[in-house]
Amino acid sequence: MNALSVKKQLMFAFAALVAAVVLVSVVALRNLAGADARFSGFVHGINERESMAVDVRIDANRRAIGQPRNALRLRRGHAPSPAARNPRARRAWFRSVAARLKS
Numbered sequence: 147m148n149a150l151s152v153k154k155q156l157m158f159a160f161a162a163l164v165a166a167v168v169l170v171s172v173v174a175l176r177n178l179a180g181a182d183a184r185f186s187g188f189v190h191g192i193n194e195r196e197s198m199a200v201d202v203r204i205d206a207n208r209r210a211i212g213q214p215r216n217a218l219r220l221r222r223g224h225a226p227s228p229a230a231r232n233p234r235a236r237r238a239w240f241r242s243v244a245a246r247l248k249s
Contacts, residue, residue, distance in 0.1 A: 201246045209239055 150158075 198246050202243055205239065205243050205246070
């Protein structure tokens with residue numbers, strides 16, 4: 147080191163510090179981008195689960211509202227609604243709920 151002048155020693159030290167700062171900045175930016183991607187995925191997942199829960203709840207409410215009406219009609223001697231007589235409609239409802247739960 148004694149062979150180098152003070153000016154060159156200072157330039158090498160400054161260059162080493164600049165390289166260290168650049169390296170730390172690049173690593174920090176990559177980690178920050180990864181954290182942002184993970185957080186976005188987390189929030190997106192929450193929104194999907196909430197949307198699915200709302201859809202299932204709406205389907206369940208439709209089903210629950212339809213069944214008591216059909217039961218009352220049967221008790222009073224009325225004919226059940228076409229949806230109650232139609233097993234296809236019930237299967238379609240179950241398929242719609244199952245599809246929402248799978249996605």
